[in-house]
Amino acid sequence: MRKKQTILLTGGTGSFGTAFIEYVxxxxxxxxxxxxxxxxEFKQYNLMQKFKNDSRLRFFIGDVRDMSRLKRxxxxxxxxxxxxxxxxxxxxxxNPFEAVKTNILGTQNVIESAIDAxxxxxxxxxxxxxxxxxxxxxxxxxxxxxxxxxxxxxxxKKNIKFSVVRYGNVMASRGSVxxxxxxxxxxxxxxxxxxxxxRFWITLEQGVKxxxxxxxxxxxxxxxxxxxPSIKIVDLAKAIxxxxxxxxxxIRPGEKLNEIxxxxxxxxxxxxxxxxxLIGPEFxxxxxxxxxxxxxxxxxxxxxxxxxxxxxxxxxKIKKLxxxxxxxxxx
Numbered sequence: 174m175r176k177k178q179t180i181l182l183t184g185g186t187g188s189f190g191t192a193f194i195e196y197v198x199x200x201x202x203x204x205x206x207x208x209x210x211x212x213x214e215f216k217q218y219n220l221m222q223k224f225k226n227d228s229r230l231r232f233f234i235g236d237v238r239d240m241s242r243l244k245r246x247x248x249x250x251x252x253x254x255x256x257x258x259x260x261x262x263x264x265x266x267x268n269p270f271e272a273v274k275t276n277i278l279g280t281q282n283v284i285e286s287a288i289d290a291x292x293x294x295x296x297x298x299x300x301x302x303x304x305x306x307x308x309x310x311x312x313x314x315x316x317x318x319x320x321x322x323x324x325x326x327x328x329x330k331k332n333i334k335f336s337v338v339r340y341g342n343v344m345a346s347r348g349s350v351x352x353x354x355x356x357x358x359x360x361x362x363x364x365x366x367x368x369x370x371x372r373f374w375i376t377l378e379q380g381v382k383x384x385x386x387x388x389x390x391x392x393x394x395x396x397x398x399x400x401x402p403s404i405k406i407v408d409l410a411k412a413i414x415x416x417x418x419x420x421x422x423x424i425r426p427g428e429k430l431n432e433i434x435x436x437x438x439x440x441x442x443x444x445x446x447x448x449x450x451l452i453g454p455e456f457x458x459x460x461x462x463x464x465x466x467x468x469x470x471x472x473x474x475x476x477x478x479x480x481x482x483x484x485x486x487x488x489x490k491i492k493k494l495x496x497x498x499x500x501x502x503x504x
Contacts, residue, residue: 174385178205181250181292183237183283184257185209186216188346189298192377193254193384194220198227205229210246211257212236237279240286247290252388255283255321256298258314265310266426276313277320284324284335292333296388297321299339299396301373301432301479304439308427318396322454325393334393338384339452341373341401341432341479344494350406354413362418363410371431371479374404374486376494383449392464394454398434403482404491412491435477443475444468450477 174197184190186209197203210233211217217232224230235242237257247253258276259265265272280297287295299318302311324335342349350372357363375383379399387397410419424430435443435450443452446468453459486494 174200174203174389175251176202176204178251179208179249180205181208181210181246181253183210183253183255184298186211186213186220187256188343188377189256189380191220191223193256193381194224194230196378196381196385198224198229203229205251206231208233208246208250210235210237210243236275237282238274240282243282243286244289247286247292250287250290251293253283253287253292253295254298254384254388255280255295257283258298258317260300260310262302262308262310262427263425265313266308269309272309272313276310277316280317280320284320284327287335288324288328288331288333291331294334294336294388294391295321295324296335296384296391297337298384299337301339301341301434302429303339304433305436307429310427322394322396325454325456334391336387336391336393337396338387339396339398339434340375340380340383341434342375343380344374344376346377350409354410358414358417361414361416362420363413364420364422365406365410366422366424366428367430368407368419368421369430370406371403372406373401373432373434373479373482375399375401390465392459394456394459395464396439396452398450398452398477400448400450400484402484402486403479404486408486408488409491412488412495415488431478431480433476433478435471435475437474437476440471440475440477441473443471445471 182190206229208231214234233246259272300314303314303318306312306315318337321335321337354363383399439452443450446466
């Protein structure tokens with residue numbers, strides 16, 4: 174990440190946005206500006222207090238649905254990190270039009286504004302739910318991915334690149350299962366929708382570091398997927414409180430038993446690196462040789478799912494991760 178660049182962070186007051194700001198500002202070498210773009214002025218106020226009115230932060234109230242506001246916010250921006258989205262699966266199943274307005278049309282607004290403002294790079298934060306989606310949230314993120322990748326075909330002679338980062342459940346992010354378990358832990362009963370459920374697992378800081386790295390190596394058109402461990406939701410519950418009763422409440426609308434990060438069809442044009450995968454766009458102009466680093470092709474039968482993953486977090490490993498929350502030490 175360049176020291177003096179100007180970054181526009183949509184959804185800047187969300188879980189990822191807050192973690193991104195905290196990580197970048199900790200790096201004393203960063204002397205640029207982060208423009209925090211979000212709808213909620215109270216969350217912006219809280220961030221101002223949290224980071225003690227750091228002069229490297231600028232707070233822009235705005236919605237990705239508002240093209241004119243986005244264009245104003247993108248003036249002289251070098252890098253756009255598009256993290257704004259509506260994400261709650263059951264709520265979006267009931268409010269589909271709103272999901273489309275923010276996650277799809279809002280993403281189109283980000284792309285068009287970035288092109289008009291001559292932004293150098295833009296990267297979308299996506300989700301495992303975008304791969305072979307069965308719920309509306311996943312479907313909107315799939316479309317958002319397509320828009321970002323195809324955005325490279327709209328830039329003409331302008332020097333702007335669009336890429337995507339796709340990863341799994343983020344530990345302790347708002348709306349994830351961990352905060353729900355923490356709220357339930359005092360009651361000694363933890364609710365799980367299905368005992369067979371597995372998920373990919375990544376910490377906020379790991380996600381931030383991976384996104385930053387991808388902004389540095391992106392050529393435009395790639396979907397970057399980190400190699401991350403899987404977790405059994407039952408094991409997470411046991412790590413939080415091994416003595417708690419587990420109550421199965423049934424799978425929610427639009428919920429998967431297992432998540433997928435790379436489908437069999439995508440594997441045909443995916444390259445494997447030491448710590449990540451790169452899903453290449455199926456464009457004639459895209460050249461793999463531009464990508465640095467030792468890599469290899471995947472087999473025809475390859476599929477990257479949370480239940481067939483080779484890397485798993487055991488209960489003991491989960492407990493180590495949970496020490497930051499001062500829980501999971503009841504044995």
